[in-house]
Amino acid sequence: ALPDLLNTAFTVQQESGMDGHPLRRVTGWEYGLCSSHRYSHPYRWLDNAHLLLFPLVGERENEMFGTIELTQPVVVNLNSGDIWLPAWDGYQQPLWSDALQVLIVRQEREILLLDADGHVIQRYTDSTPRDLGIAPLHLSPSGRRLLAGFVWRDLETGRTADFSGQCKWTMGNPGWSSDETRLFDCCFGYADANTGEYGYFWLGELHQVGRGGGGPLSSRWVLSDTRVMVEWDFYDGDKPAVPLIDPQAQAYVDLCDVAGLPGTSACAIGVFPSVAPDGEHVRVDRYIVDLRTFVTYTLPSDFGFSGWSPDGQFALLAENWDPATGYAEYQLLSLADGNLYPATETPGAAPAWGPLDKHLAFLAEDGDTLVMLDVETWTTHRVLLSQPSVDVFWHPQGDGLAVLAQDGGLWWIFDLTTDTTEPLTPPLPGVHDVRWSPDGSHLAFVSGTDVYVVSISEAKPGD
Structure with missing residues (x-):
């Protein structure tokens, strides 16, 4: 059976690292890991000693x-080599x-933590009506609240709605x-755990x-949680629209x-909005709108939008982007x-913001x-750099970073004030999905x- 195969397939082996850095290899499944966006990534870190893997076990065709x-x-303990399969x-x-350092799974009519x-820490009855089939579980950004079907739960206090x-x-x-007490789902649902209100309208x-490129239908609360924007394309009747939604009043205004x-360019199919992390600005095509005042910045015609700084105070713009090399000239628009x-x-190429907001790193000179x-x-x-590199990965604490070289080797810059690489x-071959452990070790x-x-x-994983 498949579970038995997976339980016995994976092993954790010691490999030869560089300069005394221990290197471990989780191997044994010849079919590799999933790459599908459905699972976000082929694996993810749990704590500093455990990885959650998504091994490829088959394929099926879907019309859409x-x-x-x-x-x-599959969960792998990097210290002991133990393997177990979540429900x-x-x-x-x-x-x-x-x-909370817990893995949340559904097993038959229960939700397990x-x-x-x-090891089971807590269990709840899944009260989703059977005629609705399987309802998704949604974990809040803080990891402290859960929406399971029609039940909102505070996992710390036990409070439910x-x-x-x-x-x-x-x-x-x-x-x-x-x-994390109010939720908005497109299109168009609203729930409030404080009042018990829930409904679609x-x-x-x-x-x-539809829009080109696909991707998740993302709803973002903005303006101090009084409004919602959805990063998707909309029509109001037969007219393109960029709605700023008031879920409580069940109303909206069109940006x-x-x-x-201009309706012929900014408000058109394929020009979906990008909401800044501060929840006060949004980019629509060549325009950045201040949602508090509706004052609009027009981006320079030669520059394309490349993303927001983590604090939402800058928009990164690119000019003369070369798709063959990934290099472009960058400017920052201060909001x-x-x-x-x-x-x-x-x-430059591979621009990456540090987690402390104040540093932008990128590669230059090939x-x-x-x-x-x-x-x-x-x-x-x-x-x-000691080797030409293609990507940059900030340390979680922002006090160092790693780079991926063209030859597939990883290098560590542990002191941002020096030019020492290790x-x-x-x-x-083919290194991808580079990810730091939660503590950056x-x-x-x-x-x-x-x-x-x-x-x-020198510490082993999990120390």
Whole structure:
């Protein structure tokens, strides 16, 4: 049987790292790991000693999505080498709460909270009506609240809000308010755990339409949790619209109208909004709108939008992007003063914001140089790399970073004030999905059909 095969297939082997860095290899499943967006990534960290893997166990064809990869999740203890399989219904992937250090799974008519080694810590009855089939589980951004069908639950205090009987539809991909008591689901559902309100409603002739590129239907609370924006394309009747929604009043305004966006370009199919992390600005095509005042910035015609800074205070813009090399010239639009500031003196690639908001790192000079821009002082620090590199991965604490070389080796820059680089791994083929452990002591990545874990210190994974 498949569970027996998976239980015995995986092993954790010691490999030869670089400069004394221990390197481990999780191997044994010849079919490799899933790459499908359905599972987000081929694996994820749980705590510093456990990985949750999504091994590829089969495929099936779907008329809408094409080939769908099938999996059976597996948890690997990097210290002991022990393997265990979480309950799996073929639909709901296990959810991990970093805050509570529990894995959340559905098993028949129960919802189980497990530790990383599979021991049951808490169990709840899944009260979703059987005629609705399997309802998804939704974990809040903090990892402390759970929506299971029609039941909202605070996993720390045990407080619940049961919305059963008010509506026949469960939420598919809700956006959570900051206090995680209110939820909005497109299109269009609203729930409030404080008042017990739950229901779906129509907003005139507003309806979502398809867009190129696919991706999740993301709802974002904005303006101090008083409004919602959905990062998707909409029509109001036969007219394109960018709705700013008031879920409580079941009403909306169209940014195309109130911000004066040109309907033929900004408000068109394929021009879905991108909400800034501060919840006060949104980018629509070549325009950035301040949602508080509806004042609009027009982006320079030669630049394309490349993303937001983590604090939402800057928009990163790219000019002269070369799809063959990934290099472009970058500028930063400050939302505080509306001015453009050059981020690069020469073309750069793989821009990556540090977790502390103040540093933007990117590669320059054909990957031979790492450049770090301090957006508080507008000064740069350059590090000459030992190998031409293609990607940058900030340490979770923001005090160092790793780079992936063109030859598949990983290098570690442990002090941002120096130009010292340290090799972590030998060159390996096709390295991808590089991810730090929660405490930043280990770095995992995929090569071929296997997952590797390199320790930044001499400690073993989980120490």
